[in-house]
Amino acid sequence: MSDQLPIIIVLAPLFGALIIGLVGSRDHRVCVPVVLVALLTSLIAVIGTLTQVLETGPVDYFVGGWEPGKMAPGVHGPVEIAKGFGIQLRVDTLNGFLLLAIAIVSIFVSIFSIRRANQEAASKTPQFYTLYLLLCVGLFGMTITGDAFNLFVLVEVTSLTSYALIAMGRNRRGTMAAFNYILMGTVGASFYLLGVGYLYLKTGSLNMEHIQEVLSANDFEIGRSKPVMVAFVLIMVGIWIKMAFFPLYGWLPNAYSYCPSTSSCLLAPLMTKISVYIMIRVMLSVFGWEWIFIEYAGWSDAVVILAVIAILAGSTLALAQRELKKMLCYLIVAEVGYMVGGAWLGDPERWGMSGAVYHILADAFMTLCLFLCAGIFAKKANATRIEDLSGMFKKMPLTMTGFVVGALAMIGIPPTCGFFSKFYLIRGGIEGGHWEFVIALIISSLVNVVLFFRIFEIAFFGAKPAEGHDHAHHHDEDDHSSNNQDPIDEPTLLEREAPLRSLIPLFGTAAIIILLGVYNGQIVEWIRLTIKP
């Protein structure tokens, strides 16, 4: 049983999605328990695999038993399976922690979505949860797969479900954003597919490890050819569109800020981060760092400069926003710049690459924390703009505490994980001699200070918003919870504060942000086991 664990990670949510699709429409109450059981199964499988990885090294799994070297039935008798056949799943210390992060984030968001999904998804609860689990299948699969074409299919599974989740909201701007996302996302995935085609032309294989073997054989004899170069550029552009890297980020802010808050809580922390992971995986496992940083050394400098522009542009645009969710979306654009820049700093022996992988983990939880708060504020206090948050410390002290933890991590204050990831990235930048990257990181941190302390000031010192005043602003989101407030009876803290199903995931995330920071040394050491060549 234990040797089947890697596939269970992917299959459990898939079967969950099928069950909800079949049974969910009869009884809506089935949905959340099925989602939780499926995701908990995945979580247990991830933990099992991860302990195996930490004890004995990377775990390889071949779907359907198509393992190279084994005998398979052929037309004229048994044939030995050649290298590169079959779909390989691979778990090592690089993606093991990401699988864990996906499982935890998706469980937290499913707790957060109880009741809320029904209101936001226009009563299409079973459909919402089917898509939710299919999205998890795609994310787990993207992270675990060791096959270049399989990766394309799973990227498309993830993208298709996220298009639908974004379009599910009642906001019509969200529908338009989803349409733009479909166009951009499809073009990105097609570029990736084309790149894989060129790689297949030259190497005759789709297995990542095998491609790298063929490319690097005879001192990069095949690796130096033009089609491989074209393949690399196409794959990178495709993945950059998917992760909203600077010039290609246009789809992200509207798509994530106008979609239902349950969808945005799941998509914003995971989609862009897993795309960054795919980029790192392609760089390390398909092309190999020698090929990128030694054969084509000039490229990495150019990409780091692009990342610097991404960081500065994302931070500047975030400053200009008046809506909380949109501000967070532009911060994601800046954070993607951090990770791409860190990954391209050169030789993985240095700290940039490890910092980027650690930042993927850290950023997933930071973003989740802030988006959970944004969702709670929008629903409970009808506050979507920054100025609506005035007096929030008094009104919802517990939620605001969670928000402060997330914000401090975003700024980079110890002992939160945001500080340590920035520390590793800056260290990598200094080692690689990319001072512009170091300066951009520091400027971005300062901008984050301005952004979040402005919110703290409004929330702490600002007067409570007058009753009924804030309803005039918002036509898009109708809220029932604050309508019944009686001006004579001041609502108690329990009534004002968010329900437990929202607070549990919020405090869980905040705790993980701090734990990740406290145990950063051990985690980065484990990550470096795989990255070090």
Place this chain on the structure above:
Amino acid sequence: MREFLEQSIQPYFNYWVYVILMMIGLWATIAKNNLIKKLIGMSIFQTAIILFYVSVGVKKDSKIPIIPHQVEEHHAAEDGNHAGGHGEHGAKRVTEKHVIEPDKFANPLPHVLMLTAIVVGVSTLGVALAVVQMLFKEFGTLEEDEILAQIKTADSASLDV
């Protein structure tokens, strides 16, 4: 000119066509105003890549990649000792006699991959059309500039309040 045609265009004809198709699709996706036309462009773009993959698998003077089964049965029947017909020994002999030459068969793998890519393309188009339907219900039009104008006026109206 003739030389250019013979050396650069003719041997890579499929690849030229795929690049041209892809650019047509990309242009339509970006520049067209009507949402349905954008989707048509997107489909052309995806189909161009299918043409690329199919071209990759083609070989000159090759057959369809099906290995005939009768050969094995015929030889197994010849070996009187192996009445079962699927004995390991008999099968091995046959493989020795009939070595499969990969050059004579078209490469099936890229073609099979495209089955998956076609399915992905169809489902993307399905989701996109559903979203377009929602947009039409909301805005009453399929022209992008009119939709954006409606969003803009809604935005400025909410700012005035």
